[in-house]
Amino acid sequence: MLDNLTQRLAKVVKTMRGEARLTEANTAEMLREVRLALLEADVALPAVREFIARVKEKAMGEEVIGSLTPGQALVGVVQAELAAIMGADLGPEASQLNFATQPPAIILMAGLQGAGKTTTVGKLAKYLREKKKKVLTVSTDVYRPAAIGQLQTVTAQAGADFFPSQATDKPVAIAQAALDYAKRHFHDVLIIDTAGRLGIDEAMMQEISALHAAVKPIETLFVVDAMLGQDAINTAKAFNDALPLTGVVLTKLDGDSRGGAALSVRHITGKPIKFAGVAEKLDGLEAFDPQRMANRILG
Numbered sequence: 001m002l003d004n005l006t007q008r009l010a011k012v013v014k015t016m017r018g019e020a021r022l023t024e025a026n027t028a029e030m031l032r033e034v035r036l037a038l039l040e041a042d043v044a045l046p047a048v049r050e051f052i053a054r055v056k057e058k059a060m061g062e063e064v065i066g067s068l069t070p071g072q073a074l075v076g077v078v079q080a081e082l083a084a085i086m087g088a089d090l091g092p093e094a095s096q097l098n099f100a101t102q103p104p105a106i107i108l109m110a111g112l113q114g115a116g117k118t119t120t121v122g123k124l125a126k127y128l129r130e131k132k133k134k135v136l137t138v139s140t141d142v143y144r145p146a147a148i149g150q151l152q153t154v155t156a157q158a159g160a161d162f163f164p165s166q167a168t169d170k171p172v173a174i175a176q177a178a179l180d181y182a183k184r185h186f187h188d189v190l191i192i193d194t195a196g197r198l199g200i201d202e203a204m205m206q207e208i209s210a211l212h213a214a215v216k217p218i219e220t221l222f223v224v225d226a227m228l229g230q231d232a233i234n235t236a237k238a239f240n241d242a243l244p245l246t247g248v249v250l251t252k253l254d255g256d257s258r259g260g261a262a263l264s265v266r267h268i269t270g271k272p273i274k275f276a277g278v279a280e281k282l283d284g285l286e287a288f289d290p291q292r293m294a295n296r297i298l299g
């Protein structure tokens with residue numbers, strides 16, 4: 001079991017009790033520990049570097065108040081900064097879905113296969129049903145009929161409506177037909193589940209870009225598996241380059257990953273993490289909590 005960051009820093013700074021300010025000299029070794037903690041939490045290196053630079057800038061000259069050691073003061077800065085980067089400074093509205101549009105509000109789901117898109121559609125449908133929204137779901141995954149069946153199942157469990165799609169149709173035509181149906185039946189929200197591949201590929205990106213252009217969703221959510229670790233950054237980059245994302249859903253936070261993917265994805269996309277998936281069940285969706293995530297990443 002690894003020590004948490006506070007304990008590790010306490011070891012480093014025993015000798016520094018009594019220092020009045022955080023300085024380049026008394027934080028250098030501590031910042032190395034912070035860097036290690038982030039790498040152990042699977043934060044991608046570019047994100048670690050940027051974060052350390054920010055912390056350094058914030059910490060220099062910061063007063064060490066009362067009984068705090070420089071180590072404890074630095075942990076405070078690190079925690080606050082990490083929470084800020086992950087959305088604490090955006091305020092609680094950042095994790096809300098945007099409905100400021102003519103209904104139906106369209107939510108487009110993007111992400112690799114296995115990320116948890118279909119499950120998240122079910123969870124979102126349930127969450128929105130509880131808010132008394134009339135919800136329609138549709139799958140454009142014409143490559144995997146089983147995925148369409150899976151969406152139908154979770155949609156029924158969520159108490160939402162399902163628009164059946166034919167595997168012989170084109171994804172854009174399916175989405176347009178579903179949108180048409182949603183308008184005629186006064187749905188408040190249309191959630192579009194899309195095909196994912198095991199890795200990034202050009203055809204997948206073109207397909208989802210075309211879907212985006214055709215239906216102009218108000219929310220384009222990038223769904224990413226928290227267990228993905230270092231690879232999260234490449235996946236996030238590919239989706240962020242291909243699509244104007246509006247938010248992120250980080251899934252499988254009930255697993256044992258420290259969740260460094262959260263920081264990597266924020267670093268690349270700059271988009272708010274809106275929700276966290278915390279169970280396979282449909283009630284396993286929570287509004288993302290930057291403070292809690294910061295504590296988890298720091299271990």
Ligand code: GDP
Binds near residue numbers: 252
């Ligand atoms: P998709 O290919 O992106 O649509 O992914 P799925 O929705 O089919 O999810 C892939 C697997 O991850 C399934 O076994 C889900 O039950 C599981 N899953 C999705 N979200 C979560 C989560 O938040 N926690 C856990 N433990 N499992 C999840």
